[in-house]
Amino acid sequence: MTTGATERTHPEQRLLDTSGRLIPTQGIQAVGVEQLVTEAGVTGAAFYRHFSGKDGLVIAYLEARGAEVEDSVAAIFAIRTRRSATRTTLPHHRYAADLRVVRVSQSND
Template sequence: MTTGATERTHPRERLLDTAERLFYTQGIQAVGVEQLVTEAGVTRATFYRHFSSKDGLVDAYLEARGARVEDAVAVILDAHRGRDALLAIMDMIGDNLCRPGFRGCGFLNAAAEYPDPTHRVRVRIAEHRRWFHDVLHAVVRDAGHPDPERVARALVILRDGAMVGGYLDDARTIRTTLREAAENLLTP
């Protein structure tokens, strides 16, 4: 069964599109290479020409997911600074929680499936989390908070909890709570 992935012509992109859909909806470990190649409409040889292993595809999937987040945050930072930027980032996260088919954070989901912190997938996740922390730190500093490090750490934890809560609870309530908590953290 193919769902749009074969409409794109480049096999690597079809594999990434298929991985995005299957890994997010079914879980990384639950999806085998055979299912990936079948649904992407490529051969095993094509798969291994583009990715050294399934873990190589997982790494590329997370890299692409991270790039989309970084691009969205860059758009926000081009338009806003300080407090407004932080609240816009929190709104972006909140909007994500409310989209149809939301199943939590792809990075947190992947981390749960790869317990070894030295595995390349976990290293990719750690890099993304460090980037997000650094963005929050800069935004909170620009907002004039006297302790941007403490607030940035708290905001990362808040975001993680919102991602889980958005999947398990009422996403609209979590979205509102996320924004309110971020506003409260900005008050020294």
């Protein structure tokens, strides 16, 4: 059964969100189309309307993740650039802290 919020989310996005939850924990090979459509609350027809198959979904998922990583890296370098204007060096351990700041700010968007 789906919730009202899930019903309002576009099926393609629900499939991508579900992939983002399942693939990192179970692996690409272990996650099947049937599991994806069941957990996303969509039909098989909806799946194939948006993706040519599991490979198409995996490519879309990886492209979305790649864009997120690029945004995070760009934000970290922007922070680093602002800090380097006032300091000569930035301790290496600060990069991890910068990434946490970026992730928190992105999750609040």
